[in-house]
Amino acid sequence: MTIDDSSDRSAEGARAEGGSGGRPNPSRRSEQSRRAILTAARELVSELGFAKLSIEAIAARAGVGKQTIYRWWGSKGEVVFEAFLALSDPGEGIVLPDSGDLETDLKYLMRETVAEFADPAFEGPIRALNAEIINDPKLARLYHEKMAAPVDEAKKERLRSAQRAGQLAPDLDLDLALELLYAPLYQRWLLRSGPLTPEYADSLVDLTLKGLRP
Amino acid sequence: MTIDDSSDRSAEGARAEGGSGGRPNPSRRSEQSRRAILTAARELVSELGFAKLSIEAIAARAGVGKQTIYRWWGSKGEVVFEAFLALSDPGEGIVLPDSGDLETDLKYLMRETVAEFADPAFEGPIRALNAEIINDPKLARLYHEKMAAPVDEAKKERLRSAQRAGQLAPDLDLDLALELLYAPLYQRWLLRSGPLTPEYADSLVDLTLKGLRP
Amino acid sequence: MTIDDSSDRSAEGARAEGGSGGRPNPSRRSEQSRRAILTAARELVSELGFAKLSIEAIAARAGVGKQTIYRWWGSKGEVVFEAFLALSDPGEGIVLPDSGDLETDLKYLMRETVAEFADPAFEGPIRALNAEIINDPKLARLYHEKMAAPVDEAKKERLRSAQRAGQLAPDLDLDLALELLYAPLYQRWLLRSGPLTPEYADSLVDLTLKGLRP
Amino acid sequence: MTIDDSSDRSAEGARAEGGSGGRPNPSRRSEQSRRAILTAARELVSELGFAKLSIEAIAARAGVGKQTIYRWWGSKGEVVFEAFLALSDPGEGIVLPDSGDLETDLKYLMRETVAEFADPAFEGPIRALNAEIINDPKLARLYHEKMAAPVDEAKKERLRSAQRAGQLAPDLDLDLALELLYAPLYQRWLLRSGPLTPEYADSLVDLTLKGLRP
DNA sequence: TTTTAACCGAGACGGTACGTCGCGTCTTATA
DNA sequence: TATAAGACGCGACGTACCGTCTCGGTTAAAA
Secondary structure, three states, X not given: OOOOHHHHHHHHHOOOOOOOOOOOOHHHOOHHXXXXXXXXXXXXXXXXXXXXXXXXXXXXXXXXXXXXXXXXXXXXXXXXXXXXXXXXXXXXXXXXXXXXXXXXXXXXHHHHHHHHHOOHHHHHHHHHHHHHHHHOHHHHHHHHHHHHHXXXXXXXXXXHHHHHOOOXXXXXXXXXXXXXXXXXXXXXXXXXXXXXXXXXXXXXXXXXXXXXXX | OOOOHHHHHHHHXXXXXXXXXXOOOHHHOOHHHHHHHHHHHHXXXXXXXXXXXXXXXXXXXXXXXXXXXXXXXXXXXXXXXXXXXXXXXXXXXXXXXXXXXXXXXXXXXXXXXHHHHOOHHHHHHHHHHHHHHHHOHHHHHHHHHHHHHHHHHHHHHHHHHHHHOOOXXXXXXXXXXXXXXXXXXXXXXXXXXXXXXXXXXXHHXXXXXXXXXX | OOOOHHHHHHHHHOOOOOOOOOOOOHHHOOHHHXXXXXXXXXXXXXXXXXXXXXXXXXXXXXXXXXXXXXXXXXXXXXXXXXXXXXXXXXXXXXXOOOOOOHHHHHHHHHHHHHHHHOOXXXXXXXXXXXXXXXHOHHHHHHHHHHHHHHHHHHHHHHHHHHHHOOOOOOOOOHHHHHHHXXXXXXXXXXXXXXXXXXXXXXXXXXXXHHHHOO | OOOOHHHHHHHHHOOOOOOOOOOOOHHHXXXXXXXXXXXXXXXXXXXHOOOOOOHHHHHHHHOOOHHHHHHHOOOHHHHXXXXXXXXXXXXXXXXXXXXXXXXXXXXXXXXXXXXXXXXXXXXXXXXXXXXXXXXXXXXXXXXXXXXXXXXXXXXXXXXXXXXXXXXXXXXXXXXXXXXXXXXXXXXXXXXXXXXXXHXXXXXXXXXXXXXXXX
16 A cells, blocks of 8 residues: 555645645656655664654665655655555555454453554654654644554454444444543553553453443 | 752753763752743743754743753753743642532543643643653653642542542552543544544543443 | 857867767757747846856746757856847947047047946846856857957957058057957956046057057 | 954955844854865865865865854855965065066066966966956955955056156056056956967067056 | 657756754853 | 853755756657
């Protein structure tokens, strides 16, 4: 999956449209340069972290003129985001395990999430991305549309299955349910407000399911 | 309230201690300069936002040499944090309303939080602070100790009162309970993952209390 | 008058001839583009000065691709030179006044030159052209052949007339004579080495003629 | 000799004075950086020529930040000019040969000038300087004050000696006389308007002296 | 008449340099 | 010895143009 035309256009939409400046013509865009830039961005953000990453370094590593970056992306954040997006692209649909018992499956999922958060290779880029999202509504929208939505949809599908099995209230707001489960976990990690343990994940599932059952 | 010696020392801990450089002697510190710096930082972060704020600008606005800032603070984040801290300082203890009915009081509190989040004067600095916390464990610790802890303690005191009244399970983990209530709200706001409405606050309280009751 | 094939060829002579690249075929050249480029160059050099003039700006103003300029001209200087040349083209021969008295005629001519130099519309482009000539022997040759030679020839014709009238030494080197008269004037203007007044022009003629008479 | 305070101030005078911008304080200026910059400028202008010389290259060669150049000089031209000035500085007064016979001495001087012009090490920088002077009145003034004036004064002193000896008209304008002698020579070289030979120098002296004698 | 090769407009590309901002360090003088 | 002031080396910014290089699309000569 790549960012399609519509998202490109929306990104451009935030840049200056007035004045004499013609928007670049995407049909002439060099796919080779685009890929080299995203690869360089990915590598450099791993090596240096987002804060110390510079457009100049990306351009140099990619063997590309700076202008080629500025032409197609509006900010360092957009480049890095697209770089991650290309990586995290799950291709097609995500399907989560469904053992028939929601509690078991959720505890598994959330323990897995806890483990992911402890992976240092994962930590740096995702922290950087979230820090950017906080101050950049455009990036926030992109993130939710392109990265979060597919995963959330898979999780909601599992919850729907539980509803059909009578394990959840039939009128439950699934978005709200996901937030109840995941927001505490995510916040502990992101804002370092407390220790993240498998037991914590279990407690969360226990308490939340108590509230969500029919 | 001001940041006391111990927190200053911890800030210094991150700076070079070796070499020839002696640590500055706090007894000779100019209180006038310190206040001018914090005031300038507060003003500038409001005018420009945290990202566009520079040490040079703070020094210029405060009528202070740059070295005076570098001498006493370890980063832009620390200066701004201390500036906010001085502002938000509640003086003494915070006491939350206790009507006897937990649900009523929580709904009131959370609707108030929603309203606070919608205040643009509040939005900028708090977003900036959170973005910094994501990438700066030291700042995260400072934040939780100095800013979050007093408020959280007041909330937990209200929950304890509800436990005594039999409205909450007696063995409930109060930190976890607070997270269940507030994390979804905070995440929606911070990461812009959904609309923040009073009704949303009510739903959160309803579902959560269902899980927390004895 | 336009720059003829021979001068074009000489311009091309400085560009790469080897390799795969065939020389462009002048018979296919777009006269419309050529004129638009020269016009744009003339306008822009007046508006911005030569130093701030860019090939990109010429191409944009002329509604022409950059390659079309690079195809037919070897440098910014050549384009601008040809643009001026087309302007200054006197059509046919220049004839200077001949009252019979050389002193009178020369003083008139040189006062006229002084007046020309004071014209701001004249000043910018000619300064630019001369600055380029200093560092570009090819352009210097073009300048002397195409722009200076016709005017100098007319002046020398007037001097020859004076020789026939016995007002000048019969074996006088006319090029040298012209230089004696004009170089001091030109230098004062070009290098700003002193004030240019009509009286100065008169003094030049007086002293020079004293040396040139039989 | 170095450029003294007054000329520095005059250079600064042409830069923006309004607004908030404080002018830099010359007493804090690093003499070491200044010298490194001038040396680098001199070397680079010889290696690359003035046109291909960049501020970045000067800064890099001098081991200096670009800002340090921009802080103290207004343009590439000013830097290079001061670099040459430091070189050409004759220390104290120049005295020209005085054999008692003006014609002999002038022919010697002008043949020497012709020879100088043929020296390639001399050619590049001086051409560059003159090209800049054409478009930069400030630089022109500096040039005449600091570089040309001392030499011209020495020449005029020789002419005054000739006046006392009765070899020149007593009321002769010496500036004008110098221009008559040197401008034709200089123009042939600068604008490449003709060949520069020792014989040409002699002819110039012959004809000019004819006009200048009492 | 139909190729077909060229020039054409447009403009993306890898680069170089620009002039500016801000960093964190260092130096000077003032109190 | 802490301070205001600010120069310094440095790195990066975002922009302007450079000269080269595709792209279609015309257009005029060759087949």
